[in-house]
Amino acid sequence: MLEVRGLTVRLGGFSLEDLSLKVRAGEYFVLLGPSGVGKTVLLEAIAGLIQADEGGILWSGRDLTADPPERRRFAMVYQDYALFPHMDAAANIGYGLGARGVPRRAASDRVIKTARRLGIETLLSRKVGQLSGGERQRVALARALVTEPRALLLDEPLSALDEVFRAQLRGELKRIQQESGAAFLHVTHDQEEAMALGDRIGVMLDGGLRQVGTPEELFHRPTDREVVRFLGMRNVLAARYEREGVCSSCGMEIQAAGAEPSTRHVWVRPEEVLLSLKPFDSSARNQLAGRVVEWRQSGSLLEVCLAAGSLELTALITYASFKELGLTAGQEVYATFKISAVHCF
Amino acid sequence: MSRQPARWSGPPPSWFQSGLTLLGSTVLLFVLAPLLAMVLDTSAPELSQALADRELTDSIRLTLGTALAATLVCSLGGVPLAWLLARKRFPGRALLLAVIDLPVIIPHSAAGLAVLTVIGRHSLAGRVLGDSLLGTPAGIAAAMAFVSIPFLVDAAREAFEGVPERLERVARTLGASPARVFFTVSLPMAWRGILSGMVLMWARGISEFGAVVIVAYHPMTTPVLVFQRFNDYGLDRARSAAVLLVLVCVTIFVGLRLLAGRTREGARHA
Numbered sequence: 001m002l003e004v005r006g007l008t009v010r011l012g013g014f015s016l017e018d019l020s021l022k023v024r025a026g027e028y029f030v031l032l033g034p035s036g037v038g039k040t041v042l043l044e045a046i047a048g049l050i051q052a053d054e055g056g057i058l059w060s061g062r063d064l065t066a067d068p069p070e071r072r073r074f075a076m077v078y079q080d081y082a083l084f085p086h087m088d089a090a091a092n093i094g095y096g097l098g099a100r101g102v103p104r105r106a107a108s109d110r111v112i113k114t115a116r117r118l119g120i121e122t123l124l125s126r127k128v129g130q131l132s133g134g135e136r137q138r139v140a141l142a143r144a145l146v147t148e149p150r151a152l153l154l155d156e157p158l159s160a161l162d163e164v165f166r167a168q169l170r171g172e173l174k175r176i177q178q179e180s181g182a183a184f185l186h187v188t189h190d191q192e193e194a195m196a197l198g199d200r201i202g203v204m205l206d207g208g209l210r211q212v213g214t215p216e217e218l219f220h221r222p223t224d225r226e227v228v229r230f231l232g233m234r235n236v237l238a239a240r241y242e243r244e245g246v247c248s249s250c251g252m253e254i255q256a257a258g259a260e261p262s263t264r265h266v267w268v269r270p271e272e273v274l275l276s277l278k279p280f281d282s283s284a285r286n287q288l289a290g291r292v293v294e295w296r297q298s299g300s301l302l303e304v305c306l307a308a309g310s311l312e313l314t315a316l317i318t319y320a321s322f323k324e325l326g327l328t329a330g331q332e333v334y335a336t337f338k339i340s341a342v343h344c345f
Numbered sequence: 346m347s348r349q350p351a352r353w354s355g356p357p358p359s360w361f362q363s364g365l366t367l368l369g370s371t372v373l374l375f376v377l378a379p380l381l382a383m384v385l386d387t388s389a390p391e392l393s394q395a396l397a398d399r400e401l402t403d404s405i406r407l408t409l410g411t412a413l414a415a416t417l418v419c420s421l422g423g424v425p426l427a428w429l430l431a432r433k434r435f436p437g438r439a440l441l442l443a444v445i446d447l448p449v450i451i452p453h454s455a456a457g458l459a460v461l462t463v464i465g466r467h468s469l470a471g472r473v474l475g476d477s478l479l480g481t482p483a484g485i486a487a488a489m490a491f492v493s494i495p496f497l498v499d500a501a502r503e504a505f506e507g508v509p510e511r512l513e514r515v516a517r518t519l520g521a522s523p524a525r526v527f528f529t530v531s532l533p534m535a536w537r538g539i540l541s542g543m544v545l546m547w548a549r550g551i552s553e554f555g556a557v558v559i560v561a562y563h564p565m566t567t568p569v570l571v572f573q574r575f576n577d578y579g580l581d582r583a584r585s586a587a588v589l590l591v592l593v594c595v596t597i598f599v600g601l602r603l604l605a606g607r608t609r610e611g612a613r614h615a
Contacts, residue, residue: 047518069517082511086533095529096519146521223566 001025002046002074002151002183009038009045016041018055023151023185025060028177031187032194033204034230039187042204043153046185047074059150070099079156081136083128089139089209090124092117092252096147116144118176133161134169141176151183154238158193170196175185191231195267195345203227215345216264234303234309234314235268247344250311255285256342263344270303270316272341276334277325284338292331295322306335353505364448372424380591387588395585401570405590408566409597411482412550415490416497416543424539427501428531432510445499453555460488480561486558489550497539497546501521504538537605544601551594 004021016038021217033038035149039190044050046057048069054066064072083092083290090111095108115121120139121135123131131139134216144152157173158166174197177184189196195203202212211223218227219236226330228327237249240263247266256266279287302322304311313335327333358366395401430442448456464487465472476614478484508531516526532539554568560568567590575583 006365044514049514049517068522069514070522072518073520074518076515078511078515080511082515082517084534086574095516095521098529099516099519099521099525143519153518170578338547342559 001060002185003058003060003061004055005043006044007042007052007057008054009041009050010053011041011050016045017208020318021209022145023183025150025183026182027103028182028186028197028199029173029199030183030194030201031185031204031209032191032198032201032236033187033189033197033309035189037204037206038153039204042156043076043185043187044071046151047076047153048072049076059317062107064229072149073127073150074153075147075149075151077082077152077154077157078184079160081140081160083136083139083143084130085128087126087128088124089120089126089131092128092139093124093142095143100147102223110146113143114142117179118142118145134165137161137169139172145182149182151185152177154184154186154332156188157186159188159190162236166193173197180261191233192343194303195265203230207231219265232271233267235247235273237266237268237311237313239266245339247342250309252288252308253310254342255339256344257339259345260344265345267343268313268337268341270314272337273313273315273322274336275304275315275317275325275327276336277332279334280336284336284340286339287334289332289335292327292329292333294329295327306333357502361366373436379542383584384503384588384591387585391581391585392589395589398586400565401567401586401589404565404567404570404586405562405593406569407482407485408551408590409488409593411566412489412547412553414482415493415550416547417491418493419488419497419546420539420543423497424501427498427539428505428527429574431502431505446495449495453492453553454559457488457556460484460491461554464489464560469575473598478560480563482564485564485566486550488556489553490526490558492553493546493549496549500542500545500578501535501539504542507538508534540601540605548594548598551590 002021002023004019005017007016007019009016019042022178031042033039048057048064048067052065056063058064059072073118078286084095085284086094090108093115094107094111097110102110111124113155115124118141120138122134125137126135128136132226136144137160140157141152156169161169170193173184173186200212201218202215203210203218205226211227216238219231219233231332233329237254239247239249239254241259241261242253244250245255245257245259247254249257249266254266256263259266274284279289287306288311290306290311290313293305293307293312295302295304298316300319301316302319304315304317304322304327306315327335340341350557426445430438430445451459461479462468464478464484466479479486512530512534513526518522518589521529534574552568553566554572557566558569558572565573567586570588571583574586
């Protein structure tokens with residue numbers, strides 16, 4: 001288990017104060033927070049690249065704080081992958097093995113084995129410049145995994161990729177983590193990424209780590225208002241898989257393209273929910289009847305809370321629409337949203 | 346990154362651009378014309394005579410050799426210094442950067458005198474060696490090194506600064522010691538810049554006259570020999586010696602440029 005105990009780092013105008021955190025062996029832990037709160041600094045302090053002013057880093061109870069990075073065995077994967085441009089993919093992947101004195105033959109076997117696991121064995125002789133973004137990411141992962149680190153420290157590993165690709169590699173990242181059995185500590189500002197990947201999520205806001213928990217705990221029992229505001233998340237619904245493309249939540253069927261047997265939650269952004277007084281025909285596949293419970297200001301918009309049976313749903317609409325619809329408490333309304341607006345996790 | 350095609354890019358040249366081109370050409374001419382005139386004024390028989398001139402060829406060998414020795418020896422300390430300046434922030438760093446560049450701005454005769462006070466008979470170095478380095482190849486190399494080391498250190502520092510620090514950091518987390526990171530990541534990525542700094546330092550050493558002539562009139566390096574012949578025999582005898590040195594240097598440096606250019610191309614396609 002990786003333990004960060006009372007870590008304080010002061011760097012010029014920036015500081016991390018008294019931060020504590022535990023990542024279990026084999027766990028996928030996601031640190032979620034806006035940019036500029038020191039997530040990268042925390043990773044680099046754990047790796048030993050930045051010195052702690054106070055506090056320490058422990059692995060299974062053993063204090064590593066005085067150890068240099070090369071003895072901590074926490075492999076770093078940066079956002080831009082930081083591959084060595086003067087080496088080919090194989091030499092990049094094998095770099096850590098050479099550094100740890102693994103004999104050449106054994107090292108080359110391990111490089112090939114790891115590359116095969118990540119599906120990049122055909123890329124081994126390529127130069128770094130000849131690799132696409134996704135391929136670079138896999139090479140960077142292979143380079144870290146091949147050294148069998150205690151933990152992998154990933155700094156925004158998906159944000160350099162374009163969106164279509166990101167979703168695909170996200171799933172793969174999870175698979176790789178489960179197969180390798182290593183602890184992953186993954187830093188991101190992307191909530192969807194955090195929800196999809198994290199066994200547990202730590203929310204980091206200005207001033208440190210605010211809440212740690214499973215995605216479920218985080219969204220159902222947020223501990224403070226800033227976490228809620230940062231997550232900005234309404235409409236995270238506990239859900240059950242029913243059949244291909246359909247989930248249910250509180251007895252209501254919800255059509256969702258991404259529904260899988262492993263689905264535990266669905267999430268609909270409040271801005272994706274349309275309100276109407278009568279049901280209407282449209283291409284949107286989800287339409288629930290409910291009643292207005294309450295409403296409140298949210299920036300220049302209004303958050304309208306509905307109850308559809310025991311299911312609670314929030315819609316974000318303009319003040320003008322609110323007036324035009326003439327909404328009042330207890331009024332019957334229909335909430336409509338598209339299949340593509342339903343995120344499953 | 347691909348190399349730009351060798352033709353005008355952007356809109357067609359304006360009068361402003363033509364003006365700039367004209368001004369630029371004047372400067373180019375100012376550099377090329379004297380060199381070309383000197384080379385063209387030297388006849389083939391004069392050159393072959395110069396080639397057979399033992400005093401001259403010995404001096405060219407001495408000049409190239411001492412400047413090369415100065416460069417290689419200084420690299421041993423200059424490259425680590427450049428790395429420290431590029432990577433570490435410490436009090437006095439700015440001062441150190443300025444000190445390194447001092448030899449470039451002080452008059453070279455004064456630089457020669459400064460070197461002399463350190464390596465002369467009554468200096469500490471002189472006492473340790475039991476003799477003065479005056480008039481020896483080692484003394485010449487010292488004078489050359491003093492005036493040319495900034496070129497090496499500055500170029501190497503820039504080369505190291507061009508290596509993304511993240512690469513070095515990642516290497517550490519993969520298990521590499523600082524020394525291993527230096528030799529497997531920093532140095533291989535910066536070597537081209539370092540090499541070009543070494544070539545610059547070598548070239549600067551070869552061409553040094555002021556500092557060298559104070560430390561050693563004999564044995565004569567080629568710049569000193571050119572000066573001596575000009576004084577004693579006039580332009581014609583001095584010119585063939587000068588032209589021969591220029592030709593030797595140009596050949597070497599064009600060769601090195603081509604070599605470095607080719608590997609750069611190779612790296613670019615990588």
